[in-house]
Amino acid sequence: MTFIDMLRGATARNDSLLCVGLDPEPSRFPAGLRGDAGRIYDFCAAIVDATADLACAFKPQIAYFAAHRAEEQLERLMRHMRATAPHVPVILDAKRGDIGSTAQQYAIEAFERYGADAVTLSPFMGFDSIEPYLAYHGKGAFLLCRTSNPGGDDLQSQRLASVDGQPLLFEHIARQAQGPWNRNGQLGLVVGATYPAEIERVRALAPTLPLLIPGVGAQGGDAAATVRAGLRPDGPVVVNSSRAILYASADEGFAAAARQAAQATRDALNAARG
Amino acid sequence: MTFIDMLRGATARNDSLLCVGLDPEPSRFPAGLRGDAGRIYDFCAAIVDATADLACAFKPQIAYFAAHRAEEQLERLMRHMRATAPHVPVILDAKRGDIGSTAQQYAIEAFERYGADAVTLSPFMGFDSIEPYLAYHGKGAFLLCRTSNPGGDDLQSQRLASVDGQPLLFEHIARQAQGPWNRNGQLGLVVGATYPAEIERVRALAPTLPLLIPGVGAQGGDAAATVRAGLRPDGPVVVNSSRAILYASADEGFAAAARQAAQATRDALNAARG
Numbered sequence: 001m002t003f004i005d006m007l008r009g010a011t012a013r014n015d016s017l018l019c020v021g022l023d024p025e026p027s028r029f030p031a032g033l034r035g036d037a038g039r040i041y042d043f044c045a046a047i048v049d050a051t052a053d054l055a056c057a058f059k060p061q062i063a064y065f066a067a068h069r070a071e072e073q074l075e076r077l078m079r080h081m082r083a084t085a086p087h088v089p090v091i092l093d094a095k096r097g098d099i100g101s102t103a104q105q106y107a108i109e110a111f112e113r114y115g116a117d118a119v120t121l122s123p124f125m126g127f128d129s130i131e132p133y134l135a136y137h138g139k140g141a142f143l144l145c146r147t148s149n150p151g152g153d154d155l156q157s158q159r160l161a162s163v164d165g166q167p168l169l170f171e172h173i174a175r176q177a178q179g180p181w182n183r184n185g186q187l188g189l190v191v192g193a194t195y196p197a198e199i200e201r202v203r204a205l206a207p208t209l210p211l212l213i214p215g216v217g218a219q220g221g222d223a224a225a226t227v228r229a230g231l232r233p234d235g236p237v238v239v240n241s242s243r244a245i246l247y248a249s250a251d252e253g254f255a256a257a258a259r260q261a262a263q264a265t266r267d268a269l270n271a272a273r274g
Numbered sequence: 275m276t277f278i279d280m281l282r283g284a285t286a287r288n289d290s291l292l293c294v295g296l297d298p299e300p301s302r303f304p305a306g307l308r309g310d311a312g313r314i315y316d317f318c319a320a321i322v323d324a325t326a327d328l329a330c331a332f333k334p335q336i337a338y339f340a341a342h343r344a345e346e347q348l349e350r351l352m353r354h355m356r357a358t359a360p361h362v363p364v365i366l367d368a369k370r371g372d373i374g375s376t377a378q379q380y381a382i383e384a385f386e387r388y389g390a391d392a393v394t395l396s397p398f399m400g401f402d403s404i405e406p407y408l409a410y411h412g413k414g415a416f417l418l419c420r421t422s423n424p425g426g427d428d429l430q431s432q433r434l435a436s437v438d439g440q441p442l443l444f445e446h447i448a449r450q451a452q453g454p455w456n457r458n459g460q461l462g463l464v465v466g467a468t469y470p471a472e473i474e475r476v477r478a479l480a481p482t483l484p485l486l487i488p489g490v491g492a493q494g495g496d497a498a499a500t501v502r503a504g505l506r507p508d509g510p511v512v513v514n515s516s517r518a519i520l521y522a523s524a525d526e527g528f529a530a531a532a533r534q535a536a537q538a539t540r541d542a543l544n545a546a547r548g
Contacts, residue, residue: 063379067386113341122396126429148373149403156398161433161440173429
């Protein structure tokens with residue numbers, strides 16, 4: 001089954017546009033686990049179990065594992081998600097970007113070692129830095145397009161003088177990803193939730209690509225505006241929330257609190273579908 | 275000691291502009307080690323021992339370790355380099371690029387977990403995605419500027435309509451890195467060796483930044499043209515060669531062959547210093 005089929009399936013089955021982001025920070029873990037990097041798996045697995053029927057995807061952010069020497073815990077978590085929520089696709093958030101021969105190694109890491117269904121990538125080094133991931137037919141690849149951080153403007157909002165219509169850099173990326181770069185229909189785009197007008201602009205340029213939209217919740221994006229700007233009958237959205245769910249409570253009821261936060265976010269997103 | 279001091283020290287002591295890139299591919303290992311991902315450390319340590327007096331830096335490429343579940347071997351290799359070549363700085367080639375809170379995790383990975391002296395980064399997400407690394411005073415951060423792969427053109431050579439003088443994107447990055455982004459003098463730039471004219475252009479815009487120049491050797495860049503284009507009395511260059519050294523021989527004399535290849539490349543680079 002391809003990533004896009006899994007995504008459509010989980011979106012329908014769980015009636016959800018919500019992606020649960022797994023950014024484990026031991027210092028923010030609930031009492032009993034707090035500060036213990038050896039419990040990253042336990043914490044994340046509890047979140048997965050509490051939200052598996054509410055999410056259209058899970059998105060582990062690999063930096064949070066790498067900082068704590070927790071690669072084996074991430075491998076275990078990937079297996080756990082596959083076993084307990086086989087219908088929910090997993091997007092490995094790694095934002096890799098390197099030349100072909102090195103990109104092949106990162107593709108092995110994402111798709112073979114961790115068994116991810118999709119990965120996030122940086123397009124800065126151009127199409128041939130994306131291509132090795134597309135050799136894994138059916139896997140998804142979300143390219144950074146317009147990111148939600150303040151510095152996202154620095155390069156992404158530069159206007160390109162020599163491209164037809166003088167698009168902004170992120171608009172150019174959206175167009176390339178919808179068109180010539182999307183050889184096997186595997187591409188999607190990452191577009192931050194803090195700028196709904198820009199989500200709308202990206203959607204106009206990339207009418208059918210899945211949009212991965214981080215920044216709802218802790219980062220301040222508006223759930224309803226995000227869905228209205230990005231969702232189309234043929235254009236799926238995956239709206240990510242991490243910290244607002246993971247750290248909804250710092251006591252032993254953290255998993256139930258996470259479930260409640262996920263449910264509230266899912267409902268807010270669904271209400272905006274109209 | 276700061277990265278830049280270490281780099282100047284090793285360049286002088288070893289009379290070398292050569293960075294030895296560590297991109298271990300078990301399938302290309304010499305007979306006896308071939309195909310055995312458990313021997314990545316042994317292979318790399320032998321290369322380090324054979325070239326420690328010839329290199330101004332070592333550059334492990336983390337993807338080659340991650341693809342083979344070899345993080346512990348990389349940790350061990352970092353300790354080995356520190357112990358046997360304490361005067362040679364280590365650049366962790368990771369090309370990370372993410373928002374602030376995630377970038378902090380990657381900075382922990384590079385500087386605390388692996389103890390690297392410098393790291394490579396993607397500037398695509400803007401200055402605030404670089405800032406967390408600069409909090410580690412004295413550490414170096416090389417930003418991707420103009421990469422040597424064919425697709426490097428796709429975005430990096432776009433002309434920016436709204437920036438003074440309408441620079442190309444990579445020229446804009448060079449200017450930002452030499453100027454406002456370089457708050458504590460920690461930044462450098464990655465510029466591919468396949469385009470000496472562009473190295474010269476970057477050097478004009480960033481007269482004092484260290485340039486990390488991959489692409490000499492297996493990737494076809496011309497060593498002499500590279501040095502002439504990039505090296506200035508106040509502007510250091512670090513010229514990387516990986517595969518041409520690592521895989522100089524596929525038999526048991528691989529370390530001696532690597533030493534010979536490193537020596538030849540070092541000499542070719544030095545000859546161009548004039």
